[in-house]
Amino acid sequence: MKVKDYAKIIRAKFLVLSTFITFTAASLAVYEGVFSLFHSLLGFLILILFHISVNSLNVARDYRSGIDAETEKTPFSGGVKVLTSGTLRYRSAVFIGLLPIGLSLPIFAYFGLKFDIWIVSTIFLSAVILAVGYTDIFVKNFLGEISAGIGLGALPMLSIFFFQNGSLSLSSIFVSISMFIPAFNLLLINEFPDIEVDRKHGRRNIPIALGKENAVRVYQASNILFTLTTILLVILEFLPIFTVFSTVPALISLKLSGDISENNYEVEFKHMKSNAILTHSIFLFEGLSLILTSIT
Numbered sequence: 493m494k495v496k497d498y499a500k501i502i503r504a505k506f507l508v509l510s511t512f513i514t515f516t517a518a519s520l521a522v523y524e525g526v527f528s529l530f531h532s533l534l535g536f537l538i539l540i541l542f543h544i545s546v547n548s549l550n551v552a553r554d555y556r557s558g559i560d561a562e563t564e565k566t567p568f569s570g571g572v573k574v575l576t577s578g579t580l581r582y583r584s585a586v587f588i589g590l591l592p593i594g595l596s597l598p599i600f601a602y603f604g605l606k607f608d609i610w611i612v613s614t615i616f617l618s619a620v621i622l623a624v625g626y627t628d629i630f631v632k633n634f635l636g637e638i639s640a641g642i643g644l645g646a647l648p649m650l651s652i653f654f655f656q657n658g659s660l661s662l663s664s665i666f667v668s669i670s671m672f673i674p675a676f677n678l679l680l681i682n683e684f685p686d687i688e689v690d691r692k693h694g695r696r697n698i699p700i701a702l703g704k705e706n707a708v709r710v711y712q713a714s715n716i717l718f719t720l721t722t723i724l725l726v727i728l729e730f731l732p733i734f735t736v737f738s739t740v741p742a743l744i745s746l747k748l749s750g751d752i753s754e755n756n757y758e759v760e761f762k763h764m765k766s767n768a769i770l771t772h773s774i775f776l777f778e779g780l781s782l783i784l785t786s787i788t
Contacts, residue, residue, distance in 0.1 A: 500574050501585050503547040509644060509678075510539045512775035513671075517652035519779035520667055523732070523786050526656045534599050535652035538619075541592035546623040546643065548589035551575065552582055553627040559686075559693045593620060607658030615651050622647070634696045636683075637676050645675030663730045667778070670725070673718040674774045677745070680711055681752075681767040684759035704757035712749045715742040718774070734781035741773040 499505075514536040521527040555575035574580045596616070604612035622630075622643040630639040650668035654660055683690070683697050684704065691700050699707040719739040725731040748766050752759055 498580075498588065501548050501551055501580060501588055502544045503551070506547065507540060507543050509675075509772065509775075510536065510543045510648070512772050512779070513644065513648050514539060514652055516667075516671065516775045516779040516782075517649045518656075519782040519786075520649075520664060521653055521656040523782040524661055524663065526653075526659070528656050531603075531655045531657075532652065534602070535648075535655040538596050538599055539648045539652070541596045542619050542623050543644070545589050545592040546626050548585055548592075549623060550627045552585035552589060555582060555585070557693050559689055559695075589623075593623065603655055603658075607654075611654070615647070615654075618647060619643070619651075631690075631695050631697065634698070634701055636695075636697050637679050640679040641672040641676030643675075644678075646672040663725075666721075666725055666730050670718060670721045671775070671778075673714050673721075674742070674771045677711055677714050678767065678771040680707065680714075681759055682764055683707075684757075685764075705753075708749050708752055708757060712746055715745045715749075718742045732781065732785040734785050735778055737781050738774050738778040741770040741777065745770050 514532060517535070518527060518532040521532070552575070575582060575585060596619075600612055600616045622639050626636070626639055626643070630636050646668045649671045650660065650664060653664040653668070680698060683699050684707070687699050687704070690697065698710055702710065719742050722731065722735060722739050722742075726733055726736055745767070748763060748770065752763055755763075
């Protein structure tokens, strides 16, 4: 078995998003004067482990359901072929998905003993539910985009900030809620190419429920909401003025959605690539803005 086959199972190239999320959360901690490098690294490790878990379990379950055998593979959508080709066994993929959850337990135990065992246990259980339930529960009940927004946006932002010193601030809560939106939109656009196969195999999501045109409108409204929310947080002084720069990628996303509309609502590789870049840029710009404010 080659390393690249395992990399495909865990969808390694997508794990970079965890780095950007951690950077944003840690930058907010720097801005509020509670930053801990050691705790940030531990939080990053937890996030990577659970990101690996949800990716691997999703690959395993999509193979088991037959979706991966029918979807057209693209860099951002479609299935992973190492299972359908017989290169890796289904049980191995499940093991790869469950192992990171076990590996995260000592880190959660450390934070639980250091801060609040009940809060840390709630974070752990929430992460497990999101990782294990994504493919078999959430994406079949119109909750896939919401679970992505929570699991790769709001929850890790809030958790990594909490892990700094065992407390939260109003700013951390509001920023975590706003970061739900780019993670939500990242999955939303990537769902378009697989609509027919997903519908056939019982998946239910926004493009299937509302149609492509209305799904694009949801995408547009979400980016507008993120922009207005960020501006409001700046006006209310929960965030510094420089963080308005994080709205630039969100506003550019409106141009992207216009391009998709002009393409008869067909999402191509170039659209998914642009959406991924813009999503990562939102997290990056937010973090850089907070760091810039802290050093000026």
